[in-house]
Amino acid sequence: DAGVIQSPRHEVTEMGQEVTLRCKPISGHDYLFWYRQTMMRGLELLIYFNNNVPIDDSGMPEDRFSAKMPNASFSTLKIQPSEPRDSAVYFCASSPWDTTDTQYFGPGTRLTVL
């Protein structure tokens, strides 16, 4: 099993640019989660999907952030326009419907906004 796949692993961009982070969950998993990890705030849940439908986006910090899941094997997190305070590691995780308490994390995308 390939596990959760995220791309890119590292992203450096300039303030004001659009950033798109990508995630491929584990096949057969019904839930997909996007997290942000920073030194100051720790690990924060941004949004999660169930069967490709966004269920709770209350953790999305601003309207500059958006997430989509067009099909069961792909999701994106977009930041437009990006700001230096968005610099963080962004994780995608997935879980099966019957054990949502156990999440499988991807390796993360380290985003640096200059």
Added chain:
Amino acid sequence: AQSVTQLDSQVPVFEEAPVELRCNYSSSVSVYLFWYVQYPNQGLQLLLKYLSGSTLVKGINGFEAEFNKSQTSFHLRKPSVHISDTAEYFCAVSDKGTSGGYQKVTFGTGTKLQVIP
């Protein structure tokens, strides 16, 4: 609302010595408890979890944790650590819920375990 407190941000320990990483939680309902480990430049991996039953839970890599309801704690222990255990450890909690489906998982701020040769 639930919360998790990991009092120690960093714990240095010599190789082959025992270690305990502390975790306290608060919740108004019954909970599930977890420990995740994050190795450098990797995502989090589940180390162990408590759902019900025996309060002593054994996980991977020789780690174990004990659920103490009266003290609202879920401390992680290992009798003898290795260099390869150097990582960041996160305690997490979720409500048991009654209707199935996803229950929000709240993560602690993490404890960095530094194993010294």
